[in-house]
Amino acid sequence: xxxMIRLENVNKMFGDLHVLKNVNxxxxxxxxxxxxxxxxxxxxxxxxxxxxxxxxxxxKVFIAGQEMTHKNKRQLxxxxxxxxxxxxNLYPHMTVLKNLTLAPMKLHHKxxxxxxxxxxxxxxxxxxxxxxxVYPATxxxxxxxxxxxxxxxCCQSRxxxxxxxxxxxxxxxxxxxxxxxxxxxxxxxxMVVVTHEMGFARKVADRxxxxxxxxxxxxxxxxxxxxxxxxxxxxxxxGKILKH
Amino acid sequence: xxxxxxxxxxxxxxxxxxxxxxxFGNTLRTAAAALLLALVLGFLFGLMAASGKxxxxxxxxxxxxxxxxxPVVLQMCFxxxxxxxxxVKTDIIATGIVSLGVYTGAYMAEVVRAGIGSIPxxxxxxxxxxxxxxxxxxxxxxxxxxxxxxxxxxxxxMVNLIKNTSCLYIVGGADLISLxxxxxxGASTGGAYAPAYILCGVLFFCICYxxxxxxxxxxxxxxxxxxxxxxxxxA
Numbered sequence: 001x002x003x004m005i006r007l008e009n010v011n012k013m014f015g016d017l018h019v020l021k022n023v024n025x026x027x028x029x030x031x032x033x034x035x036x037x038x039x040x041x042x043x044x045x046x047x048x049x050x051x052x053x054x055x056x057x058x059x060k061v062f063i064a065g066q067e068m069t070h071k072n073k074r075q076l077x078x079x080x081x082x083x084x085x086x087x088x089n090l091y092p093h094m095t096v097l098k099n100l101t102l103a104p105m106k107l108h109h110k111x112x113x114x115x116x117x118x119x120x121x122x123x124x125x126x127x128x129x130x131x132x133x134v135y136p137a138t139x140x141x142x143x144x145x146x147x148x149x150x151x152x153x154c155c156q157s158r159x160x161x162x163x164x165x166x167x168x169x170x171x172x173x174x175x176x177x178x179x180x181x182x183x184x185x186x187x188x189x190x191m192v193v194v195t196h197e198m199g200f201a202r203k204v205a206d207r208x209x210x211x212x213x214x215x216x217x218x219x220x221x222x223x224x225x226x227x228x229x230x231x232x233x234x235x236x237x238x239g240k241i242l243k244h
Numbered sequence: 245x246x247x248x249x250x251x252x253x254x255x256x257x258x259x260x261x262x263x264x265x266x267x268f269g270n271t272l273r274t275a276a277a278a279l280l281l282a283l284v285l286g287f288l289f290g291l292m293a294a295s296g297k298x299x300x301x302x303x304x305x306x307x308x309x310x311x312x313x314x315p316v317v318l319q320m321c322f323x324x325x326x327x328x329x330x331x332v333k334t335d336i337i338a339t340g341i342v343s344l345g346v347y348t349g350a351y352m353a354e355v356v357r358a359g360i361g362s363i364p365x366x367x368x369x370x371x372x373x374x375x376x377x378x379x380x381x382x383x384x385x386x387x388x389x390x391x392x393x394x395x396x397x398x399x400x401x402m403v404n405l406i407k408n409t410s411c412l413y414i415v416g417g418a419d420l421i422s423l424x425x426x427x428x429x430g431a432s433t434g435g436a437y438a439p440a441y442i443l444c445g446v447l448f449f450c451i452c453y454x455x456x457x458x459x460x461x462x463x464x465x466x467x468x469x470x471x472x473x474x475x476x477x478x479a
Binding site for chain 1: 369
């Protein structure tokens with residue numbers, strides 16, 4: 001399988017705070033990678049380094065074999081990746097349809113008709129076609145996140161990064177978002193998902209990476225991870241999170 | 245109180261009405277051109293101040309601090325007399341436009357900077373994660389959202405700008421206040437203080453008041469658009 005994302009000895013400092021410590025990670029094309037770990041472990045920073053929302057202090061990031069730099073980051077991001085955020089980050093001054101068609105029209109040079117056709121297609125995928133003409137503020141959190149996923153899909157990126165997509169949601173709307181993500185997982189999109197949803201991880205992940213203190217300390221298939229991970233940090237974490 | 249109701253004084257005003265209209269016209273022309281300059285400078289320096297680049301931020305800071313911490317009258321004198329005595333040909337209208345434009349621009353820059361600063365970081369990140377560059381992020385995503393925050397203080401600055409044309413009196417301007425002053429102190433026209441200043445005030449009010457209210461209305465509409473349900477759904 002082709003490699004899509006590779007982090008090479010990535011370190012990230014926020015002032016004196018050493019957030020990522022020599023992270024090495026490769027994600028294959030079409031792979032569903034789930035990153036879990038306690039808060040403050042560097043999971044979010046890791047995915048944010050993948051699209052240079054955070055530029056690594058040292059180390060390299062490769063996307064589809066090309067090294068990402070300050071200069072080419074915009075192009076590489078535009079051509080390859082989208083992101084779904086914890087806080088949705090829909091553009092509040094635009095209708096749902098405008099949110100979905102903005103990047104395809106302005107960055108991917110699609111005509112209005114093409115972009116709208118694409119938008120309606122992905123609105124169907126997330127089950128919100130009837131919301132095309134409303135403003136984001138009128139939607140529930142779960143609906144906003146499904147729109148955010150549709151927005152990411154409209155760019156037809158090969159990679160979608162999810163940074164705790166359900167952490168800001170009410171419990172009763174989490175599942176509708178997870179269902180959409182499970183549906184996506186059957187396609188050949190490379191997905192990197194930071195989440196606390198263990199059920200989702202078990203069901204969808206090809207591989208799970210466990211991070212603590214800025215390092216990857218365990219990785220493997222869901223079976224390996226949930227059944228016979230030996231690392232005490234992992235067991236401690238799973239013990240806490242699976243209890244409730 | 246006699247003079248306030250003296251028919252002669254009001255009659256004099258009517259005879260010389262063209263003076264006031266000329267002054268009013270000059271004030272509006274100066275203000276309009278200065279506003280244009282102020283908006284350009286305001287957005288330019290506001291964007292510089294909001295950018296992450298230390299050099300650009302420092303430049304914007306210097307401009308804003310120098311202009312905001314010296315009186316506009318001094319800036320006008322500086323511009324007018326310094327140029328006049330450096331044998332550069334000066335024009336009173338141009339002096340007004342440049343000095344008021346530069347002065348108001350500093351306040352506009354602060355308004356723009358604050359407006360951009362009020363937009364959540366997530367909006368910048370969403371744009372960046374789609375591959376938008378700095379200028380298209382600003383133009384399509386950040387500025388449209390900050391308009392409703394920028395607008396009310398910006399219109400206040402516009403109103404101030406119109407009123408500040410009166411400072412041009414110090415360099416012998418041709419604006420409404422300067423001409424009103426010439427009128428009431430003039431050898432042939434003098435005396436009608438109350439009617440002249442009342443008319444002058446009415447003219448200022450007539451232009452400033454609608455402006456403030458227009459902005460308030462616009463702000464309400466923009467705010468409502470985002471928070472209210474729009475039932476334009478495809479049926």
